[in-house]
Amino acid sequence: MVNIIWVALAAIGIIYAFFNGTIEEVNEVIFSSAQDAVALTISLVSVLVFWLGLMRIAEKAGLLEKLAHLFKPVFTRLFPEIPANHPAMGYILSNFSANLFGLGNAATPLGIKAMHEMKKLNNDSDVASRSMITFLALNTSSVTLVPTTIIAIRMQYDSMAPTEIVSSTIIATLISTIGAIMIDRYFYYRRQRRLI
């Protein structure tokens, strides 16, 4: 999919430029935008190094587990098919806490372990279980406290208030997560009705 998007954008652009007489602009932008991308990545280094460094301390101090413990009552309701002390629940909770702190790289392996455990609970079937669909719905709506990459990009382009979007992002992410859970529940009950 990403291949199609990538080629389509460039190809349509070049063909359109041919008819629109903007080929000079296109030529110029090919090299200047590549340079922009390098400058942008360098500005990303600053925020990523600081944030990942800080989060490593949070991880070592056991803050992620503390957070997981706090969310446990909510999650046992969200995943009624998983016993509260099953390892699947532990992985789901740590995946959620890692995502909350913007630790995408740490969250992914935890999420995969959670999926493995949920597959075992589902008798190793190759069909997605109810819990798996709920878990994915939670993950695609991604609850993040601090959108680090976006803050870095805003800084790079001289924002007067690079962090002012933190509250709007948190509210939007909360709404989309609640929406995801409700949509997930709706489809679950629809499946149940069909079985009867």
Place this chain on the structure above:
Amino acid sequence: MLVHISNWIIPLIILTVLLYGTYKRVPTYETFVEGGKEGVKMAVSLLPFLLGMIVSISIFRASGALDAFVNLIDPVLSIFNIPSEIVPLAITRPISGTASLSIATDLIKTEGPDSFIGQLASTMQGSTDTTLYVLTVYFGAVGIRKMGDALKVGLLADFVGIIASLVVCYLIFGS
């Protein structure tokens, strides 16, 4: 009010982590450096992905094709008070993380980070994740072939997220 809370969130997280880490006797500075090295790796590995996508999107914009597309959909969207500049971002957000990040970057750069479009693009990019990527990675890793309703649920949730970003930004930042 909310803008003030925004200013406090990050410093408060930093303070909590540092004090709690010290309380738990974590060698804070050394741990910070160790984790920070991962940040360098991450940014460097992101470079080719971002560069490729940004060049492609810049060609699309410079040729005038992006403006043509935006003008085409503008009459419909203006009825709902939706800025049409945001549509390319909304479409790519569930499909590809780097494509949407590059489009968000392009919008922040051309419209300005503190413009309404810039704030909206920032919120939209930060508030949801790439559904297609999450599905491929998690289902692929454990060999699930029948996804059930997962794709529908994920895409509908993205739609809710996009609408939520719009409404929240109108309420907080105005237009």
